[in-house]
Amino acid sequence: MDSAKNLPVAVIGAGPVGLAAAAHLLERGLEPLILEAGTTAGAAIDQWRHIRLFSPWRFNLDAAAVRLLESAGWEAPRPTALPYGGELVDNYLAPLAALPEIASRLQTGARVVAVTRAGMDKTHTRNRDTTPFTVRVEHADGETRDHTVAAVIDASGTWSRRNPLGTSGLPAIGEDTAAERISAPLPDVTGRDRAAFAGRRVLVVGAGHSAANTLTSLADLAREEPETRILWAVRGASAAKVYGGGDADGLPARGQLGGRVRRLVEAGKIELHTGFGISSLKSLDSHVTVEAADGRTLDADIVVPCTGFRPDLDILREIRLELDPAVEAPRELGPLIDPEFHSCGTVPPHGARLLAHPDKDFYIVGMKSYGRAPTFLLATGYEQVRSVVAALAGDHEAADTVQLELPETGVCSTDAGTSCDVPAAATAAGPDSGCCAAPEPVLVGFPTGLSHGRSGGN
Numbered sequence: 001m002d003s004a005k006n007l008p009v010a011v012i013g014a015g016p017v018g019l020a021a022a023a024h025l026l027e028r029g030l031e032p033l034i035l036e037a038g039t040t041a042g043a044a045i046d047q048w049r050h051i052r053l054f055s056p057w058r059f060n061l062d063a064a065a066v067r068l069l070e071s072a073g074w075e076a077p078r079p080t081a082l083p084y085g086g087e088l089v090d091n092y093l094a095p096l097a098a099l100p101e102i103a104s105r106l107q108t109g110a111r112v113v114a115v116t117r118a119g120m121d122k123t124h125t126r127n128r129d130t131t132p133f134t135v136r137v138e139h140a141d142g143e144t145r146d147h148t149v150a151a152v153i154d155a156s157g158t159w160s161r162r163n164p165l166g167t168s169g170l171p172a173i174g175e176d177t178a179a180e181r182i183s184a185p186l187p188d189v190t191g192r193d194r195a196a197f198a199g200r201r202v203l204v205v206g207a208g209h210s211a212a213n214t215l216t217s218l219a220d221l222a223r224e225e226p227e228t229r230i231l232w233a234v235r236g237a238s239a240a241k242v243y244g245g246g247d248a249d250g251l252p253a254r255g256q257l258g259g260r261v262r263r264l265v266e267a268g269k270i271e272l273h274t275g276f277g278i279s280s281l282k283s284l285d286s287h288v289t290v291e292a293a294d295g296r297t298l299d300a301d302i303v304v305p306c307t308g309f310r311p312d313l314d315i316l317r318e319i320r321l322e323l324d325p326a327v328e329a330p331r332e333l334g335p336l337i338d339p340e341f342h343s344c345g346t347v348p349p350h351g352a353r354l355l356a357h358p359d360k361d362f363y364i365v366g367m368k369s370y371g372r373a374p375t376f377l378l379a380t381g382y383e384q385v386r387s388v389v390a391a392l393a394g395d396h397e398a399a400d401t402v403q404l405e406l407p408e409t410g411v412c413s414t415d416a417g418t419s420c421d422v423p424a425a426a427t428a429a430g431p432d433s434g435c436c437a438a439p440e441p442v443l444v445g446f447p448t449g450l451s452h453g454r455s456g457g458n
Contacts, residue, residue, distance in 0.1 A: 007150035008033040008105075009392060010135045012112050014041040016088070017366035017381035018155035019096050020062035024389035026101055027064050033149060034102070035137055037111040037156075041097035042089040044159040048186040049086030051213065056080045060088060062382040065096055072099055109140025115152055116318035117359070128320075129360040151361035151392050153385065154316070158309035158367050159185075165205055165278050165305055167235070167293065173280040181281075181288040182303045186210060189217045196302060199227035203290060203298055205278065206306025207234040207242050208374075212261045214304050219264050230269065231298055233276035233290070239265065273298065311368045320358040328371030330355050330364065337373040349380060351387025352399045363388045 011021050014036035022032040036043065053060065058079035066076065069092075077083065077091055097106055114136040117128060135147045162185055166172030175182070187193040189202075202218055204211050215232060222228040234242070244258030264270045276296065281303075282289040290298045311328055313321070324334020332354040355363050363369075365384045370376040383403060391399035 007031075007132055007148060009151045009153060010035060010112075010115075010133065010147065010149040011153045011155060012115075012135075013155040013157055013366070014038075014093075014097060014106060014108070015044060015155065015157055015366070016042070016060075016062070016093065016378055017157075017385060018153075019093060019102065020065050020382050021153045021155055021365065021385040021389060022102055022105065023062065023064035023068050023096070024385055025392075026068065028389055028393040028395075030389070030393060032105050033147060034106040035110040035112055035135070035147075036106065036108045037160075039108055039140075040089075040094070041106065041108070042093035043108075044157055045085045045093070046089050047159070047184065048188075049084060049089060050188040050191055051085045051186060053083055053085070053088070056082055059379055061092065062385075064386070065092075068099060068101065069096055107137075107139070111138045112136070112156070112315055113138055113144070114315055114318065115154070115362070118148055122318045122320050133362070152363070153388060154362075154364045154368060155366040155381075155385070156312070156368055158311050161312045162305055162309050163307040163372075165281070165290075165303070165307060167277040167279070172278045172290075174283065175281050178281040178283045178288050178303075181283060181301070182305055185305055185309075186214065187304060189214065190221050194221065197221060197228065198225040200301035201229045201231065201287070201299065202302050202304060203231040203233060203300035204304045204306060205233050206308075207236060207239060208306065208308075209257065210308075211304075211306035212242055212257050214306060215264065215270055216257065216260055219269050222269065229271070230264075231271045231273065231300060232265075233273045233278070233292075233298065235275070235277045237275055239272055239274065308372075308374055309367075310372050311364075316364075319362055322357050324371065327373040329369060329373060330357060332356075333369065334371070334373075337370055337375050339373050339375055349383050349402045351384060351402065352391035353387075355384060355388060361392060 008031040009025055011018050011025070011032050011034045014034050018034060018036070019041060022034050025032040038044065038046075040046065056079060057077045060083065061076065070076075074095055077087070083091070096102060112135055116122075116134050117124070117131045118134045120128060120131060133149050133152050135149055135152065136144060137147060138144050163169075164171040165175055165182070183193070183196065187197070189197045197218065198221060204214050204218070211232070215230065218228065218230045222230060232239075239261075242258060243262040261270070265272050273296070275294070276292045276298075278290055279293045280291045282291070287299050287301050288303065290300060290303065313328065322331040323329065324331050324338075327334050327338055329337055333350060336348060336350065336354075352363065355365065355369060357363070365388060366381040367376045369384065386403065387399045390396075
């Protein structure tokens with residue numbers, strides 16, 4: 001950044017990892033320009049504010065952000081409490097974003113549509129490393145403006161781009177035209193979104209914790225609204241992986257969730273359809289018909305997609321990226337997080353060196369850095385930005401020093417492409433209980449995976 005050190009560093013996204021990056025930049029004497037597409041910081045998390053995390057507060061906070069908050073008199077939440085997504089926003093991200101140091105550098109309603117080198121497309125090489133970046137932004141006032149910056153930290157996440165319902169990575173035929181019958185991921189079916197689900201036929205698609213969480217919430221709704229019918233479609237031959245280890249599960253909250261879903265299926269409260277790979281959706285006036293590859297059909301009023309997420313790489317078409325061909329993560333990181341072989345807990349900590357791309361001083365961090373791999377943990381994102389900011393500041397020793405130890409066993413769901421951000425039971429084991437003595441990984445974002453990756457599954 002020597003040639004552009006008087007320019008700011010663009011931070012795309014004002015979620016937990018983006019705001020942590022800004023806090024670290026401020027500590028290093030660098031100027032952040034924080035660009036958030038939503039109307040507030042943490043806008044994506046606010047959409048699943050009804051979801052409770054498995055992990056307590058002490059694993060949800062970035063050190064630099066906490067130092068900044070505490071200097072303004074902020075009091076940290078009880079470290080052992082398990083926050084909801086809304087509490088993460090209200091009690092941490094909103095106060096952090098409101099600090100003068102952050103607020104003066106935060107632009108909301110600012111959607112980044114492109115990143116490039118100033119005056120260069122990706123084919124130009126001469127003086128590329130010393131040329132500033134141009135970040136093109138559509139602002140809330142309707143204007144599109146270019147911002148010149150010294151470096152770019154893309155922490156925009158993956159929430160805005162879910163995986164399709166169809167197989168083979170493609171949308172099912174008719175999926176786009178059926179959009180009005182497809183809900184957002186993780187809907188608040190007993191609260192904010194209740195009217196869309198009460199008394200209706202609801203088809204949940206997916207086989208991870210996001211699906212399990214939605215299914216149990218729908219069961220709660222059905223007790224009060226008996227006309228509600230719950231359908232569940234999974235691609236696999238059984239739902240055994242979703243049920244998990246039950247009482248023998250290393251994390252009680254996870255075992256309790258899987259056990260409850262199993263009991264609901266066995267009691268006929270949830271109608272399970274296995275081996276149901278969706279090939280097409282046909283929109284009718286009153287409902288949507290969902291067809292499997294083998295010809296079976298299900299009629300539903302609304303479909304809940306619990307199929308995971310993927311990164312939006314369109315804004316980076318003029319950046320020289322080096323991505324793993326399978327998971328679309330930085331090439332050096334890809335083999336370490338491939339869900340065929342790794343779970344949340346088996347991904348090693350990593351920093352700027354593994355996150356680097358051919359375009360110098362450009363980094364993708366947070367959930368987006370994992371591409372299509374669903375094994376991301378928030379604590380890992382905090383370590384990423386600590387290392388990246390150190391590298392931008394020229395402190396390569398600090399950038400290369402890994403300061404984070406993750407537990408060997410991750411809190412992961414049982415099918416890649418779905419989520420672990422499910423309600424934790426009040427009886428969840430404490431940090432010193434049995435096999436859960438290692439710190440729990442943090443479940444902001446949508447981490448999943450098998451205990452040894454897909455290759456370790458049945």
